[in-house]
Amino acid sequence: MTDVAVPLTTRKDWASDQEVRWCPGCGDYSILSAVQLLLPELGVQRENTVFISGIGCAARFPYYMNTYGIHSIHGRAPAIATGLAVTRPDLDVWVVTGDGDSLSIGGNHLVHALRRNVKLTILMFNNQIYGLTKGQYSPTSEVGKITKSTPFGSLDTPFNPVSLALGAEATFVARTHDLDRKHMIETFRRAHDHPGASFVEVYQNCNVFNDGAFEAINRKENRADMLIPLEHGQPIRYGADGEHGVASDGQGGLRLVEVADVGEEALVVHDEHRVNPSLAFALSRLATGPHEPTPIGVFRAVERPDYGSLVDHQLLEARARGGAGDLSSLLRSGATWNYD
Amino acid sequence: MTTKSKPVNEPGKVETIDQVVIRFAGDSGDGMQLTGDRFTDESALSGNDLSTLPNFPAEIRAPAGSLAGVSAFQIHISDHEILTPGDAPNVLVAMNPAALKANVNDLPAAGTLVINVDSFDERALAKAGYETDPLKDGSLSAFRVYEIPMTSLTLEACRPTGAKPRDAERSKNFFALGLLSWLYHRPIIDTERWIVRRYNRVPIVAEANALAFRAGYNFGETAEIFESSYDIAPAEHLPGTYTNVTGNVALAWGLLAASHLAKLPLFLGSYPITPASDILHELSKHKNFGVRTLQAEDEIAGIGAALGAAFGGALGVTTTSGPGIDLKAETVGLAVSLELPLLIVDIQRGGPSTGLPTKTEQSDLLHAMFGRHGEAPVPIVAAKTPSHCFYAAIEAARIALKYRTPVYLLSDGYLANGSEPWRLPDVESLPDISVEFATEPNATGTDGEPTFWPFTRDPDTLARPWAIPGTPGLEHRIGGLEKQDGIGTVSYEPANHEVMVRARAAKIAGIAKNLPAAEAEDPDGDARVLLLGWGSTYAAITAGAKRVRKAGKSVAQLHLVHLNPFPPNLGEVLRSYEVILVPEGNLGHLTRLVRSDFLVDAKVLSKVEGSPFRVGEIERAILQEIERLESGAAVPDASGQVDARGRGPAVGGSSAEEAAL
Ligand SMILES: Cc1ncc(C[n+]2csc(CCOP(=O)(O)OP(=O)(O)O)c2C)c(N)n1
Ligand code: SF4
Numbered sequence A: 001m002t003d004v005a006v007p008l009t010t011r012k013d014w015a016s017d018q019e020v021r022w023c024p025g026c027g028d029y030s031i032l033s034a035v036q037l038l039l040p041e042l043g044v045q046r047e048n049t050v051f052i053s054g055i056g057c058a059a060r061f062p063y064y065m066n067t068y069g070i071h072s073i074h075g076r077a078p079a080i081a082t083g084l085a086v087t088r089p090d091l092d093v094w095v096v097t098g099d100g101d102s103l104s105i106g107g108n109h110l111v112h113a114l115r116r117n118v119k120l121t122i123l124m125f126n127n128q129i130y131g132l133t134k135g136q137y138s139p140t141s142e143v144g145k146i147t148k149s150t151p152f153g154s155l156d157t158p159f160n161p162v163s164l165a166l167g168a169e170a171t172f173v174a175r176t177h178d179l180d181r182k183h184m185i186e187t188f189r190r191a192h193d194h195p196g197a198s199f200v201e202v203y204q205n206c207n208v209f210n211d212g213a214f215e216a217i218n219r220k221e222n223r224a225d226m227l228i229p230l231e232h233g234q235p236i237r238y239g240a241d242g243e244h245g246v247a248s249d250g251q252g253g254l255r256l257v258e259v260a261d262v263g264e265e266a267l268v269v270h271d272e273h274r275v276n277p278s279l280a281f282a283l284s285r286l287a288t289g290p291h292e293p294t295p296i297g298v299f300r301a302v303e304r305p306d307y308g309s310l311v312d313h314q315l316l317e318a319r320a321r322g323g324a325g326d327l328s329s330l331l332r333s334g335a336t337w338n339y340d
Numbered sequence B: 001m002t003t004k005s006k007p008v009n010e011p012g013k014v015e016t017i018d019q020v021v022i023r024f025a026g027d028s029g030d031g032m033q034l035t036g037d038r039f040t041d042e043s044a045l046s047g048n049d050l051s052t053l054p055n056f057p058a059e060i061r062a063p064a065g066s067l068a069g070v071s072a073f074q075i076h077i078s079d080h081e082i083l084t085p086g087d088a089p090n091v092l093v094a095m096n097p098a099a100l101k102a103n104v105n106d107l108p109a110a111g112t113l114v115i116n117v118d119s120f121d122e123r124a125l126a127k128a129g130y131e132t133d134p135l136k137d138g139s140l141s142a143f144r145v146y147e148i149p150m151t152s153l154t155l156e157a158c159r160p161t162g163a164k165p166r167d168a169e170r171s172k173n174f175f176a177l178g179l180l181s182w183l184y185h186r187p188i189i190d191t192e193r194w195i196v197r198r199y200n201r202v203p204i205v206a207e208a209n210a211l212a213f214r215a216g217y218n219f220g221e222t223a224e225i226f227e228s229s230y231d232i233a234p235a236e237h238l239p240g241t242y243t244n245v246t247g248n249v250a251l252a253w254g255l256l257a258a259s260h261l262a263k264l265p266l267f268l269g270s271y272p273i274t275p276a277s278d279i280l281h282e283l284s285k286h287k288n289f290g291v292r293t294l295q296a297e298d299e300i301a302g303i304g305a306a307l308g309a310a311f312g313g314a315l316g317v318t319t320t321s322g323p324g325i326d327l328k329a330e331t332v333g334l335a336v337s338l339e340l341p342l343l344i345v346d347i348q349r350g351g352p353s354t355g356l357p358t359k360t361e362q363s364d365l366l367h368a369m370f371g372r373h374g375e376a377p378v379p380i381v382a383a384k385t386p387s388h389c390f391y392a393a394i395e396a397a398r399i400a401l402k403y404r405t406p407v408y409l410l411s412d413g414y415l416a417n418g419s420e421p422w423r424l425p426d427v428e429s430l431p432d433i434s435v436e437f438a439t440e441p442n443a444t445g446t447d448g449e450p451t452f453w454p455f456t457r458d459p460d461t462l463a464r465p466w467a468i469p470g471t472p473g474l475e476h477r478i479g480g481l482e483k484q485d486g487i488g489t490v491s492y493e494p495a496n497h498e499v500m501v502r503a504r505a506a507k508i509a510g511i512a513k514n515l516p517a518a519e520a521e522d523p524d525g526d527a528r529v530l531l532l533g534w535g536s537t538y539a540a541i542t543a544g545a546k547r548v549r550k551a552g553k554s555v556a557q558l559h560l561v562h563l564n565p566f567p568p569n570l571g572e573v574l575r576s577y578e579v580i581l582v583p584e585g586n587l588g589h590l591t592r593l594v595r596s597d598f599l600v601d602a603k604v605l606s607k608v609e610g611s612p613f614r615v616g617e618i619e620r621a622i623l624q625e626i627e628r629l630e631s632g633a634a635v636p637d638a639s640g641q642v643d644a645r646g647r648g649p650a651v652g653g654s655s656a657e658e659a660a661l
């Protein structure tokens, strides 16, 4: 292999000249920084990178990236990105979406992109609220949420996005949050490097319409006891001294334990490569919302051929079998007859 | 059906006829579409001109023997050029009582009825709603009736195969095909070969079908119940290679051709829907052309994926029908705003809602024209015959690529499933529709460095540059928010919005500059009545005009392929006629467009019965108009618009009132 110098990029190269217009203090800023810090490290090129979004505050993201990008319509980014990724396997295609965009209007497209395992890196900014439309409850808002559209409290049970993605046959599912740049960068890196569809739920603070939604778990002083870091091959434990852990509940699920009570051997060892998603699913059910100890990190990372490669493989096979298509013979492929 | 007797040898008399219309009708499980398709291929090989009209129920398996489950296939064959599948059959093949009941009203007096009498038992009669047996109660006395025990003859013929009677009985459509093949002197060797090929995995079925087919043929020859058999000479044709093609296959091939001519990979995003699915099926077969087909999770995803593919430099296409078109509207608007090439293929069917899913209609024109929020103009191309779907697809792609715009390509259920012989084009003669991607910066940034502005416009076409990901230095973001003219960044500035709205409108309107001028066909040169049409009415309108001219009257005809924008001189052409009659399969879509665009008093001739116009309906309407003019009524009548059966009015606006103003 000859050494081709990969032109190095810096964070500045990835920022567009557009003024960032999120509300001051919005969690979206730190996610943008994390992505702009990560990209130079990935050794990828701007011209081969595409950000596609739907509609929402989160969906403004592509405008701030000095790459190719589409700010499309509400909920449809995974579908649009699917067409691009399938026809252009040479590109890195990212999807940036909100909780309403991806789980409400675009729920159908999200689950099918995951099921097909399209080579996409999907970052879902979950602020548990509709930001852009000024604060209605979203499909991830907790029951009883009081908003302008639910003055007496919302009634419907929220989605657990990680559970949903796992149920949709996703091959890569992770969670991170906007207050931990390092964790975001590492999680996004893993998502980017995954050879298929990757889904990352990013807990994101909307300081205008849902301020502090994740405070209980991600404020610096709460993190040790409220965030459960998932590390592949390691017993799952948390707490300042690793004094808490996760063990089997004996009924196919998991429970939170004190290591001192159960002993280290009783802790579940995290295995993100397990083909059977049950363990990952059980982990996703540990917390019913961001007010209980909540796992973060990579829940699942398994390999399955990505959709675009399978499509390309069929094209190659068809060529090998029938030769490259010839238009003139195609037109003559049915019964033909001649008149002179 | 005109006949010329001519003395012939034994065993049977042969008459030469110039044309015939045959309708095969049976239960949807009886294989009538397949029988019709085979008869079509045989007729094409005989050198006849032909046109076909399949007609099948919306249910996959409606209750056997019910009226709802009747499936029919009509074919018109002749020794001269024909355009339509025929107004009414001369021969009706009825495989069961329901098929007879559902179709016999279309058979004119003295028409021929070929009936499978085995199926006329009490239960079947009752299911079809017959109180008495029509074979016995004299109700068919106006027709020439041939009662043939097709089921039992088929069972007898298939006995050597050892097939169970229930299975062997299914070959009776091949018996009917064999019989009609004998009656009209069709070549049978090709069907025999076809049977072997088609059923090669189930030899017992192949054998049963072949035996039934042969038995039907031999029955005609030996049973001596037909007074004669018929010869139809080959039609005169322009020299060339021909094939028989349905509209959907031609359209799919047109898309492959467009991809080849544009030198771009083809991407189809589609969700199954009748009558458009066959395009998805056909394209999915041809992966060796590099076509990628995605059966999406819904129509919105289908068009979304096609748009994403277009952003990446592919020829993006989505195919659907009415309900799917509704779902795609928002994404079409996005494509208008992004100014990316995209084809939206609408195979129209009866609506609203699920409507008549298997029946034809032309009622999406105004949706294609206006069915989006905001000022969102979209060019529209409409195919006029099954084989024209091929060329229409290339033309739609040409416009989309050249002007970076979504384009609607309209076809309908009649074109989609109907077929006609097609004189194959020389592939070399097809137009080059390739366009260039942007590769270089086209502006200077505030920092003095070269940069790329995605919304600058070509001075001639007003199209913006198409820069695809992977091109260094041309990174840019586009979106559904309004863009600043030129630089393409988000802009909420009111004056800029007006500039952009007008620029997008001017771009689409400007397509007309490069369209061929509209030219009405008026062989006599003195017509006062113009027939204006679009889409699948071409065949019936052309045939109707021919009949009128044969009768010594003048009429002009103009058929539009480009519905948005119209050809540049359309208004001028329209204004040069006293009466503009617009036959269309809706309540007046094109009629409204030309009335509002050109202030002409166009009248609609409507038909929304799920079937194409009959030639006679068009002919009658033309003659009425001519008569009115000749009787001195210079002003068009006050009754306004009429439908094909003389009911009206259909579109508001009394012409008399307007004339009085
Ligand atoms: C078809 C359509 N319906 C509704 C809207 C209005 N709308 C814009 S963004 C949004 C919700 C966004 O919520 P989310 O996806 O959570 O994004 P956030 O603003 O919170 O980042 C809605 C309902 C729209 N733009 N398009
Ligand atoms: S409304 Fe909320 S999510 Fe949207 S920009 Fe403001 S803080 Fe961020």
Ligand SMILES: [Mg+2]
Binding pocket: A056, A098, A099, A100, A125, A126, A127, A128, A129, A130, A131, A138
């Ligand atoms: Mg939100």
